[in-house]
Amino acid sequence: MLSSDNQKIDPVLPMDPTDLTIGDLLAALADHKDRPLVFQYDGRRVKPGYHVTEVKAGLFSALDCEANPESxxxxxxxxxxxxEGGPVHMPAGKFAAIIRKVSDHVALDQAAKLTFEVSDGVRPMELHRAAQPSLVGEAVEVELSPRPSSCKPRDRWLKEQAAASGCGASRCC
Structure with a gap:
């Protein structure tokens, strides 16, 4: 959810505050369908003619570095x-309509981790996570940042340490 003074209002935070879900993004865009949707990455805005070229959903099963099953x-x-799309960025409502059209054919878990694959057609595709959208002028802006790798056992241990110290997920430690 967004406020008009560029403040983020988080009605429901994803479990990991560094990962926005598709449900979070669509909910944030719902009241702003006519506003331009502008993604930013590498310190710049996507070009006004950007395309959503593919939406895919995956269910993953893996073993982490300590042989713990993950899914x-x-x-x-x-x-x-x-x-290539004209002088203005895609309206938020058009982006939401694209996602809805995909969901008519592909099961999209609204709580799934959301990853953006971004390329200009020349540079290799880069994986990004999305921050909570914010209103900047007349546009809805979504900051994309590179998706880092992590060690899941270490992440679990850090979370347990924070919880044991009374800090929880607030990262006050």
Whole structure:
């Protein structure tokens, strides 16, 4: 959810505050369907003619580095950062309509981890996570940052340490 003074209002935070879900993103865009949707990455905005070239959903099963079984669902939205669509960025409502159309054919878990695959057609595709959208002027802006790798056993241990110290997920330690 967004406020008009560029403040983020989080009605429901994803379990990991560094990962926005597709449900979170669609909920944030719902009241702003006519506003331009602008993604930012590498310190710049996507070009006004960007395309959503693919949306895919995956269910993953893996073993982490300590041989613990892991499983999760993830949705990948592929953005082609080109200037072929005109002088304005895609409206948030059009982006939401694209996701709805995909969901008519592909099961999209609204709570799945959301990853953006971004390329300008020349540079290799890069994986990004999305921050909570914010209103900047007349546009809805979504900051994308590179998705880092992590060690799940270490992440679990750090979370347990924070909980034991009374800090929980607030990262006050």
């Amino acid at each position: 999760w669902s993830e949705i990948f939205v592929q953005l082609w950062d080109v200037d």
